[in-house]
Amino acid sequence: MRVLLIGAGHAHLGVVRQAARLRAAGIELHLISPPVFRYSGLATGVLSGALEPAAGEIDVAGLAEAFGVAFHPSEVTAIDRDSRQVTLPDGATLTYDALSLNIGSRTADPSDLAAQADVWPVKPLSRLLDLRARLEADITRTGVCPNLVIAGTGQAGLEAAAALAGLCERRRVTPRITLVGPASGARESSTADRALRQTLERRGVVFMDGAVAGRGPDVCRLASGQDLACRMLVLATGLMAPDLVGRLGLATDRDGRLLTRDTLQTAGDDRVFATGDCAVIASAPRPCVGVFGVRATPVLVHNLAAMARGRRMTCFRPQTSWLSIMDLGDGTGLAQRGRWWWLGRASLHLKRRIDLDFIRRMGARPPVGDKSTR
Ligand SMILES: Cc1cc2nc3c(=O)[nH]c(=O)nc-3n(C[C@H](O)[C@H](O)[C@H](O)COP(=O)(O)OP(=O)(O)OC[C@H]3O[C@@H](n4cnc5c(N)ncnc54)[C@H](O)[C@@H]3O)c2cc1C
Structure with a gap:
């Protein structure tokens, strides 16, 4: 069964690291994504000049190579669900048995300003x-x-x-x-x-x-x-799903995010999985926050393998409260979880630890002794 992972978002980075499990289930895995992933958790740290751009980047091409995943350094421009094929900007096509979308979001632009100068x-x-x-x-x-x-x-x-x-x-x-x-x-x-x-x-x-x-x-x-x-x-006028999602002919919410079932399969097409900002679980909608993609990874891996083996799928139940920490650009952060909050240096310290740990874990080199490598 050929599975295309479209976009190296938070969930797919984790799926790539578990490629061996999917291969064992008989899956031929392909990843289509720009070669570098920019991590949102460190984006404002880079913008403020506290961090250099490389601090927030993940080498997707290196990660795919390290875990034996066929990598296509590109972006999908069209998906034809009838013929089950995706098209790349150079006109090349790839067929699929199942595909998974983790392509993030774009900035909402209600007044058509984004293309203007400055x-x-x-x-x-x-x-x-x-x-x-x-x-x-x-x-x-x-x-x-x-x-x-x-x-x-x-x-x-x-x-x-x-x-x-x-x-x-x-x-x-x-x-x-x-x-x-x-x-x-x-x-x-x-x-x-x-x-x-x-x-x-x-x-x-x-x-x-x-x-x-x-x-x-x-x-x-x-x-x-x-x-x-x-x-x-x-x-900073809100986040919406990328246009590609709207052209799939599948049900979306008002922000254009694909509606999925708890199994992460889209409501209208079992062969199309979707997670992260570009999708929303109809029964448990959550805002555009990176943690939900990360937490969906084990369910996505399990369900892709289950589809290949003809077994039962499992459900993703996103948490109802989550830690959010804003980097305030001056060495402090604002941490919030539910009604609890803390503004100060300790919050930013915690944020950096969590975010740099994510970058380290998703790095191209698998940790020593990692059994999920080839
Ligand atoms: C300024 C800012 C700061 C933020 N800070 C935080 C934070 O601290 N913590 C947090 O949890 N959230 C934060 N967010 C929200 C966060 O950006 C998103 O929730 C998160 O990035 C979504 O992750 P994702 O996995 O869905 O997609 P992304 O992380 O956006 O990854 C999607 C990937 O898919 C690729 N892609 C897109 N289109 C295609 C295509 N057609 N074909 C192939 N590949 C494609 C993209 O290049 C990208 O690499 C922030 C957002 C902004 C704007």
Whole structure:
């Protein structure tokens, strides 16, 4: 049975490491993905200049080679479920018996701004690297921070604001950062949210109620009609499934995420599995957070092997509460789990330990004595 893993997201990195188990079940495994994976847990650490870009990268090609998985350094542009084949950008095709999607998400762009000059969506994460380089060059040239506007006051927007403030602080210039979002979305419902807002305001971040609706030279236009000075606009306007998902002809939720059953199979096609940001379990919806892909890995491996052997599948039950830690760009972090929270250095220390451990575990070299290698 030929299985195509599309995208080297959190779950598939773990599946690749268990390739031997899938081979033993009679599966020929292929991975189609860009050769480098950028890890979101360290993305804002890189944006703030605290970490170098390589710290958050995983060598996917090396990982696939180390675990004997056929690797295609590419991106799937189309999937034909009738003929069971996927197409790559060069026109090449690959057939499948089953496929699994773990292709992450893209930034929602309700006002069609992403393609305009000096607009930086938070996803793909490679854009944050470009943003850091561009901002550093600007600061070096002018000696001041240009006017930065961040659209969106969800977790990604707040963390991007903190990271950009951190980058300015590292370069010893005063941050000029305005965070624009609906007041109700400004996450002030808890004491943690208020503490975060106060911390950011102390560092020079301005919170503004509203929505970014347009762009002009050195300004962005708010839905109210007001113009706001803006050299660079960061879009943190929510995460949606990539367009490829919408072209599958399968059921999705309102963010375009594929609806799956507890077995991680899509509602309308047993041969198509999906996990991570691009999918949502219909009976247990969860937000776009990396941990769910990681936790889904054993279930995905089990169910692919079960399909090959004609055995019973198992169900994934995502946890109802999870630890989230924001990197605040100044050596501190905000950790939250349910109603519990802690803002300080210890939180960032814990985050770095967890994230760097993930990078180390997913590295190309299997740990000594790992029986899952060839
Ligand atoms: C600024 C920011 C910070 C964040 N910080 C955190 C955090 O600290 N912790 C956390 O849990 N979550 C965080 N998130 C959320 C996190 O990004 C996602 O929940 C997580 O990355 C989703 O993982 P995934 O496995 O679904 O996909 P991803 O990790 O996005 O991986 C998908 C992979 O698929 C590849 N791909 C995409 N399309 C194709 C295609 N057509 N063909 C082949 N390959 C393809 C991509 O290149 C990518 O390598 C953050 C998000 C943002 C924007």
